[in-house]
Amino acid sequence: MGNYSRKLKEMFDDSIVLNNGVKIPQLGLGIWFIDEDKTADAVKAAVDKG
Numbered sequence: 469m470g471n472y473s474r475k476l477k478e479m480f481d482d483s484i485v486l487n488n489g490v491k492i493p494q495l496g497l498g499i500w501f502i503d504e505d506k507t508a509d510a511v512k513a514a515v516d517k518g
Contacts, residue, residue, distance in 0.1 A: 482494040
C-alpha cells in the first residue's frame with residue numbers, strides 16, 4: 469500500500485470527539501446545502517465513487 473493510499477485510508481478513518489462526547493467523522497460528504505430531495509442521490513454517488 470503506497471503512502472497515498474495509507475493517507476487516504478487515515479483520512480476516512482479519523483474521527484473527532486466533540487465537547488459533548490459525540491464522535492463524528494473528520495471527513496464529511498458536504499451535503500449541507502443540497503436540497504433534501506437530492507441528498508440521497510448525492511450520497512449514493514459519493515459512495516459509488518469510493
